[in-house]
Amino acid sequence: MTEFLVPRAEGDTEFVQLLTPEGDRVEHPEYRFDGGADEAETIRGFYRDMVLTRRIDTESTALQRHGELGIWAQLLGQEAAQIGSGRALRKQDYVFPTYREHGVAYTRGLDPLRLLGLFRGVDQGAWDPYANNFGNYTIVIGAQTLHATGYAMGVQRDGAVGTGDPDRDTAVVAYFGDGASSQGDVNESFIFAASYNAPVVFFCQNNQWAISEPIERQTRIPLYQRARGFGFPGVRVDGNDVLAVHAVTQAALNHAREGNGPALIEAYTYRMGAHTTTDDPTRYRLSDEVEYWKLRDPIQRVKVYLTRNGLADQSFFDEVELEAEALGAHLRDGCKALPDPTPLSVFDQVYAEQTDELAAQRDEFAAYLATFEGAH
Amino acid sequence: MTKVTLAKALNAGLRKAMEDDPKVLLMGEDVGKLGGVFRITDGLQKDFGEDRVIDSPLAESGILGTAVGLAIRGYRPVCEIQFDGFVYPAYDQIVSQVAKLHFRTQGRVKMPMVIRIPYGGGIGAVEHHSESPEAQFAHTPGLKVVTCSNPVDGYWMIQQAIAHDDPVVFLEPKRQYHADKAELDEEATPPPLFSSRVVRPGSDATLIGYGPMVKTLLKAAEAAAGEGRSLEVIDLRTLSPLDLGPVYESVRRTGRAVVAHEAHVNLGMGSEIAARVTEQCFYSLEAPVLRVGGFDTPYPPARIEEEWLPDLDRVLDAVDRTMGF
Known part of the structure; x- marks a missing residue:
């Protein structure tokens, strides 16, 4: 890795960290973790969330290996970035994800089974985005950052920002990755958000790799520093530290909700797995690098912290494990039961108002299919 | 009844659509104070405010992409692309997002959006200002594409397109904007939008x-x-x-x-x-x-x-x- 892109040292204030890889709490001059009335309970909740998120990922990877999914986009290693940010959201906030935000989806209350449809090929990720204020997965890199900015412009027009009402003031989060930071749409979204002071938080999970291309191919300054050129604050956080991610995201969301405009968060993390199940990272990166990041595992440090400080006992960890087993079974059974769409359903939702010519095409295809009925 | 040009008829149609539905927004380059380079949105920002007639940064993908977000939030954006040849930076958003979101979400997300594009030649312009890209949009499932040929159709069709729940690419023959005038009866009943x-x-x-x-x-x-x-x-x-x-x-x-x-x-x-x-x-x-x-x-x-x-x-x-x- 190129030196200028790596945080200089842990403890550097330009790199927000509140829980070290060894499981020690540390102070930061600007950011403090707000765990609510029962901090230990909140942190145990984060641990549980991260374990379940990892199970969604490993179970889905296994389902792909068994031929039940066509492909799966793995998030292994990015659990803290997703849980820490997802748990900082309020109900009225709205998320625009990429195709890898399985942990964020989970925090919004979306049944992870709904995610599998897209990867199994039975739908294209057709969950109701309004039910959980969790948008539909966007596959074209960076396109959703503009959608988030436009949605935030709508929030402004609805008077749902800067009112001081915690149940009304709304922030929007645009998730994207280091690769997307090179896209025109991402840069245009920064410009539009800055120009209109839109309440949007740009949450970049810098997992170091855009398929085979390292971060050095996308940038020659740390990504969070780009925000300054667009005229809004940027911060780099240890993306494997769930407490720091939560603290930094909460601050950025409040900044947006209060009417102070956009902010950029660079969650510095690592893609432990492949880009997707079709990718082979051994062709382009060294295993030493993966070993380095294994020692910075987002879940392990929370477990160490909880154990060492007597905040959770073995029965808690066992309970979480049982829950993960149940979630795994839910995904396995549910995935295989997902119904295939019928060939004729392709015509149904092209338009809100069906056209005569498409209806005619559908009827022709239906009549054609009918000629095969009873053929065997 | 008054005699109006296509430019005036479109302006009147946009005004009527904005009066009828507070969710209708206009956005694009120079559409506000200037009233657009062809003056189609003339006077609308003055009457409806900067929140509804939005002067955008000079980025077409940005205009279309933010319009998608506004539509998801429940607005009805009407985007102006300044000239036909400038639509291509927005092509990805139009083809991959605007056209497909309804299908992708099985109808849960609607894209009631109008993309206005002045098109065609004959105005003595420099490169990129005289093109006719209609087939590229007509070839894209999920979009609807209409074009007016005269002031009366312009007045009605723009309102019908804005009221429609699917994304409509609305092509305006720019050579006709300030050419012939026609009698406009605002009390008449127009033919359906999607009819020849x-x-x-x-x-x-x-x-x-x-x-x-x-x-x-x-x-x-x-x-x-x-x-x-x-x-x-x-x-x-x-x-x-x-x-x-x-x-x-x-x-x-x-x-x-x-x-x-x-x-x-x-x-x-x-x-x-x-x-x-x-x-x-x-x-x-x-x-x-x-x-x-x-x-x-x-x-x-x-x-x-x-x-x-x-x-x-x-x-x-x-x-x-x-x-x-």
Whole structure:
């Protein structure tokens, strides 16, 4: 890795960290973790969330290996970035994800089974985005950052920002990755958000790799520093530290909700797995690098912290494990039961108002299919 | 009743749509204070405010992408692309997001959006200001594509497009903006948006066109009448979906058809229309369906654009050829 892109040292204030890889709490001059009335309970909740998120990922990877999914986009290693940010959201906030935000989806209350449809090929990720204020997965890199900015412009027009009402003031989060930071749409979204002071938080999970291309191919300054050129604050956080991610995201969301405009968060993390199940990272990166990041595992440090400080006992960890087993079974059974769409359903939702010519095409295809009925 | 140009009619239609529905927003480059480079949005920001008539940064993908987000939030954005040749930076958002979100979400997300594009040539402009990209949008499932040829249609069609729940690419023949005036009766009942129309009856051959070409076809029919030839002229108005019922009815009577557009002939709208007319009217045809259009070159420098664009003579030449079969 190129030196200028790596945080200089842990403890550097330009790199927000509140829980070290060894499981020690540390102070930061600007950011403090707000765990609510029962901090230990909140942190145990984060641990549980991260374990379940990892199970969604490993179970889905296994389902792909068994031929039940066509492909799966793995998030292994990015659990803290997703849980820490997802748990900082309020109900009225709205998320625009990429195709890898399985942990964020989970925090919004979306049944992870709904995610599998897209990867199994039975739908294209057709969950109701309004039910959980969790948008539909966007596959074209960076396109959703503009959608988030436009949605935030709508929030402004609805008077749902800067009112001081915690149940009304709304922030929007645009998730994207280091690769997307090179896209025109991402840069245009920064410009539009800055120009209109839109309440949007740009949450970049810098997992170091855009398929085979390292971060050095996308940038020659740390990504969070780009925000300054667009005229809004940027911060780099240890993306494997769930407490720091939560603290930094909460601050950025409040900044947006209060009417102070956009902010950029660079969650510095690592893609432990492949880009997707079709990718082979051994062709382009060294295993030493993966070993380095294994020692910075987002879940392990929370477990160490909880154990060492007597905040959770073995029965808690066992309970979480049982829950993960149940979630795994839910995904396995549910995935295989997902119904295939019928060939004729392709015509149904092209338009809100069906056209005569498409209806005619559908009827022709239906009549054609009918000629095969009873053929065997 | 007042006589108005296409520019004034579109302006009045936009104003009416904004009065009727507070969720309607206009956005684009220079649409606010300036009123747009063609003045189509003249005075609207003054009356509806900067929140509803939004001057955007100079980034077309940004305009369309943020419009998608506004639509998800429940607004009805009307985006102005300044010139046809500047739509391509927004092409990805239009084709991959605007056109597909309803399908992707199985109808849970609607995209009630209008993309206004001044198109076509004949204004003596520099490169990228005279193009006719309609086939590229008509080829994209999920979009609807319409184009007006006169002030009265402009007034009604823009309102109908804005009220429609699917994304509509709304092509405006820029050469006509400040050309002919027409009587506008704001109390009239307009025909449905997605309908074509016979604008001049005839019996010897059928001329099919849309947008800027309709005026040329009407002139051609007038000239042909002087020579004793009766040409029927059809204004398609909608390019996706196509409404070819009136075309089939006409061609079954005349047996001959000429399709004309400014866009390149190769894989242009005329190709699809010729194919469908051949399928539907095969036993009525006395001659192959002929196409008249821009050549398969980039749009030319302005000093030769009138030779490049299909004009009255090239249309009549095609009529002669179809009559010769």
